[in-house]
Amino acid sequence: MSFKPAEWPRKLRSQSWYGGNSRDTIYHRGWLKNQGYPHDLFDGRPVIGVLNTWSELTPCNGSHMKELAEKVKAGIWEAGGFPVEVPVFSASENTYRPTAMMFRNLAALAVEETIRGQPIDGCVLLVGCDKTTPSLMMGAASCDLPSIVVTGGPMLNGIYKNERIGSGTHLWKFSEDVKAGKMTQEEFLEAEQGMSRSTGTCNTMGTASTMASMAEALGMALSGNAAIPAVDSRRRVMAQLSGRRIVQMVKDDLKPSDIMTKAAFENAIRANGAIGGSTNAVVHLLAMAGRVGIDLSLDDWDRCGRDVSTIVNLMPSGKYLMEEFFYAGGLPVVLKRLGEGGQLNKDALTVSGETIWNEVKDVVNHNEDVILPVDKPLMEQGGIAVVRGNLAPKGAVLKPSAATPALLTHRGRAVVFEDIDDYKAKINDEDLDIDETCVMVMKNCGPKGYPGMAEVGNMGLPPKVLRKGITDMVRISDARMSGTAYGTVVLHTSPEAAAGGPLAVVQNGDFIELDVPNRRLHLDIPDDELAARLAAWAPAHEQATGGYAWLHQAHVEGADTGADLDFLKGCRGAPVGKDSH
Known part of the structure; x- marks a missing residue:
């Protein structure tokens, strides 16, 4: 499939860098050709930034993120786009001091200016650990270029003495058991070996899995993205399909502001209650809403979440882990249950171009002990x-x-x-x-x-x-x-x-x-x-x-209000400034 400038309804943003034959255009285009790109790649096809938070100091965003980036790029090439992988700020929850949350806003600022200042027409946000998901979504929302989220996926189940152990959840439990004299330090160290036995994010419904679910519930990721384990081949398929999809999103000019509406945020709040999601989702969704310019408050969290039953039987609220959640059908099943109960804004748009209801209405629950019936919830009133x-x-x-x-x-x-x-x-x-x-x-x-x-x-x-x-x-x-x-x-x-x-x-x-x-x-x-x-x-x-x-x-x-920096709130767009060369 060939994309020529005439096929696009408007001039692509990247063409102000690469289009034509002026001295400045040749300056930009000529330097990039040192990577071995042929001339016809600059013919007006969309330049897609694959914003990758891979880092060896961010365990959740480890080596599998590089593999996913290659799959994303393959999808972009297939759809006629021009992918460029861009490393961006990666704040690890388990290594950054004093806390990764202090750097969420710095990461969002860096991502925002990375998008705004470079020849990018659309973005694939390749995220994983707690703060990487909201920070990249905040930065993309501030620029409002077409963007799609691809998460790295959760780890496989932890195992200790033939029982499931959840990353984080059992860290807290075993630590207390040691203090109480119910577990020895040697047993704690043995359990450590089975807590994080594959690449990926926490395998509980912790903040990383919650924010992956929030991205999907907001419509910013393809349906089914949130729960696929990091090492499952279907995670790589999801990455490639997302690469294909972003090219069409650029052509359609489908932006975060079209998707992250008040209705979408209400869907996410209700989904958070249904999955027993992290309290961290509160500050992250409030901050994201502030970047889009949506009036979202703690009152909305209480109003939308108060009557939502928690139906996902996952640690720390329940007994299973993300692996079983995926096998049961993942977040689409939860969203379908919300829709059937009148708790989903069904017309909310997603990055697929379809409404959220069209994406989930035909899915099947494969395990009703993992995703419980509405009349047998973990808690009648979950939410926050x-x-x-x-x-x-x-x-x-x-x-x-x-x-x-x-x-x-x-x-x-x-x-x-x-x-x-x-x-x-x-x-x-x-x-x-x-x-x-x-x-x-x-x-x-x-x-x-x-x-x-x-x-x-x-x-x-x-x-x-x-x-x-x-x-x-x-x-x-x-x-x-x-x-x-x-x-x-x-x-x-x-x-x-x-x-x-x-x-x-x-x-x-x-x-x-x-x-x-x-x-x-x-x-x-x-x-x-x-x-x-x-x-x-x-x-x-x-x-x-x-x-x-x-x-x-x-x-x-x-x-x-989301703990954002006051001068970063609001959508400032991504205008093309004057060329400095």
């Missing part, structure tokens, strides 16, 4: 619960499907940790005044405070409580928590402590009331005392004085 009150005036979030039902309504005495270092210094002290009825509170771990909002909200319990056989307590912080984690954990408390929110003035011995059914989080002190404490508050942490850390702390917004 948004609680508010004098402790969280702008909201905080909790994942009911990962919580202990008896603790969803609880009043307890606060045991306060000023930050993560204070927590680490005190939690193993046998003299710590704490029992299972208390509420663990941690401050200064939000977007500004950590800085970056690390995944430390699922504070491990003190050993003396664990030894009683207790496995959960109410925990409250302005931090995040890994999507692989579990527990009655209140997160993203806004305003955060480092910004002078009420969390900053909680004291040991204060009583706190959590009432998830009524969406309430209350610090039980008189209003005038709370006002006096806030008036006397002063920041306890030094601010960064330079570099990206300073930029981040100076401009990051609260978790309640």
Whole structure:
């Protein structure tokens, strides 16, 4: 199939670099020919950027990403496009310090300017680990060029003593078992060998698998993309088909703003509830919506998610892993169930050019113990619960499907940790005044405070409580928590402590009331005392004085709006600027 300029309804963006025979055009085109490209490749066919987050320091985005890139490029060639692979910022959740979340916005900024400043007509976003998916989608949304998501896929099931073990989920569980004396350190090390036994992202419904599902539910990935294991040959087929599809998307000028509508975000929120998805999806979807210019809020999360049943029986909420989810039919089955229950905006457009309902209406569930019937859910009201009150005036979030039902309504005495270092210094002290009825509170771990909002909200319990056989307590912080984690954990408390929110003035011995059914989080002190404490508050942490850390702390917004940098919100498009040569 040959693409000539006359076949396209408009001049391609890349032609302002490569089209014609001026000195400047020859400058751009001639240099690229040193890669061995023949002249007719510059005849007006679309240049597709394959934005690859492969990195040997991002284990989830390992060597298989290079193989997927080759398959994507094969699909682009087949459809008459001109693929160029572009390495982009790759923030690994399990290696970056202080936290990968601090660099999500930097990655999005780098991706945005990579797209805007180079001769690209469309993008394939090759992503995997937690922050790579939202950061590339945010950058692409800011430029609004035709874009399609291809995720790297989850690892195979972890195995230990002939039982499934979930990456992350069992890390937290086994760590607590060691502290409780139920597991030896040697057994923990043996289990480590089976946790991550293939390339790919976490095999639980952690943040990586959640965000892959969110990309599909938003319509930004081909149907069925989210759950295919990284090592399955069908993952490579999906990559090649996506390469073919992006060429037609460029021809049709099908952009993120056409797909990432309010209706699409509502679909994603409901899908997150149905799959028992990560709380991290909240800050990422809010940030993505802000880039497209969609008015999305925590109220939308509560409104759309409150009546959604969790029907995917996966860790950390259930017992299976992503491998079984794929074999059962994956996210298309979940979306079909939502549609049948009147909880899907069926006309939302996808990157396929079809509506989301047309993509899923004929799929079949192959295992009803993995994707449960609607009348037999893991939890009647899954979703993400948004609680508010004098402790969280702008909201905080909790994942009911990962919580202990008896603790969803609880009043307890606060045991306060000023930050993560204070927590680490005190939690193993046998003299710590704490029992299972208390509420663990941690401050200064939000977007500004950590800085970056690390995944430390699922504070491990003190050993003396664990030894009683207790496995959960109410925990409250302005931090995040890994999507692989579990527990009655209140997160993203806004305003955060480092910004002078009420969390900053909680004291040991204060009583706190959590009432998830009524969406309430209350610090039980008189209003005038709370006002006096806030008036006397002063920041306890030094601010960064330079570099990206300073930029981040100076401009990051609260978790309640997505923790994006204030100057990056909104769709700025990808205009072709004046040639500097």
